[in-house]
Amino acid sequence: MPMRLSVLSGPLLCVTMLGLSVPGSARAKEDAVYVYDLFREANDCAELFARLRQLPLRPTVILSVEQGAEFVLDHPTGEARLTCVLRFLRASSRKVKALFLQDPAFLERNEEADRRAALLGEFIKRHPKLLSGAQVDVEPYGDETWNERSAEERRRLLQDLHELLRRIRPHLRGLPLGAAIPWWYAELAGQFPEAAPEALSRVVDELYLMAYGDEEQPIVGNVAARLLTWIVGAPIFSRSGRMHVVLATYEFPSQAHLEAELKKVRRLLASRPNFAGTAVFHAASGFHTIQLNSPSAPSGGP
Known part of the structure; x- marks a missing residue:
């Protein structure tokens, strides 16, 4: 999930994403964590259970169902192992969302993306209560060729993303579909209407806003304070769907610091109708004492 954070143009972006929209305030706020590499060289359910017990899990687990390629x-x-994991997590009253299609290459590999979505849909049909949602992490701007592409080529890639989401959504048999996006994603909307969060929300049910930088260039600081700076005093015009804010463990020196910031973010955004909760990226990532960096967008970005 390669995400970067950029300097935003005033309060516009957060208000676009966290403005008055859907009546989500009545919903319980999600408290999630991403889990990767769980299935690597796992021999049986017992080994998977042991791995899960070692992880700092939260009430909702966003579980990668891809192991590399x-x-x-x-x-x-695979189905037996996934079923073991989901039943184990459900037995501890946790919700699970399946994370798949985690590469911009799927914008060109249409048949493979559709095939995986269909397989996941058949799994959902056979096990209707084990998953509570699905999420994709296809980022066209994450491709190494993005910076060299023309404006028309970038527009086409964003349109391809929307089309991909439209195609796979019916396979999920009514489960909510989410998409991961970086903070600066909406800045593209000035040039590409397809990049507006409200446009993306027409093809997904929820967005996961990555409030962090790359691990090599982390953005350390008070996330809640930055949110407040961007939101206060701005016109509210958003019609985007449910929005989750994701923080990265590697931008905090300890679990206590992370939990304190999650609490502040939740308190700050509690009154926003489309604020749906927070998530942590990711369960196996460590904490680090690092210096404060200025956020920057990828070259060629907005």
Whole structure:
């Protein structure tokens, strides 16, 4: 999930994403964590359970069902292993969302993206209560060729993203579909209407806003204070759907610091109708004492 944070143009972006929109304030706020690499070289359910017990899990787990290039459900024992994990997590009253399609290459590999979505849909049909949602992390601007592409080529990629989401959504049999986006994503809207959060929300049910930089260039600081700076006094015009704010563990020196910031973010955004909760990226990532950096967008970005 390669995400970068950029300097935003005033309060516009956060208000675009966290403005008055849907009646989400009545919903319980999600408290989630991303889990990756769980299925790597796992021999049986007992080994998977042992790995899960070692992780700092939260009430909702966003579980990667891809192991590198491999789709878990393609493995001969993939369905059995995934079922074990989901039943284990559900037994501890946790909700689970499946994270898949985590590469911009899927914008060109349409048949493979559709195939994986169909396999996941069949799994959902056979196990209707084990998953509570799905999420994709296809970022066209994450491709190494993005900076060299023309404006028309970038527009086409963003349109391809929307089309991909439209195609896979019916496979999920009514489960909510989410998409991961970086903070500066909406800045593209000035040039590309397809990049506006409200436009993306027409093809997904929820967005996960990555409030952090790359691990090599982390953005350390008071996330809640930055949110407040961008929101206060701005015109509210958003019609975007449910919005989650994601913080990265590697931008905090300890669990206590992370939890304190999550609490501040939740308190700050509690009254925003489309604020749906927070998430942590990710369960196996460590904490680091690092210096404050200025946020920057990728070259060629907005």
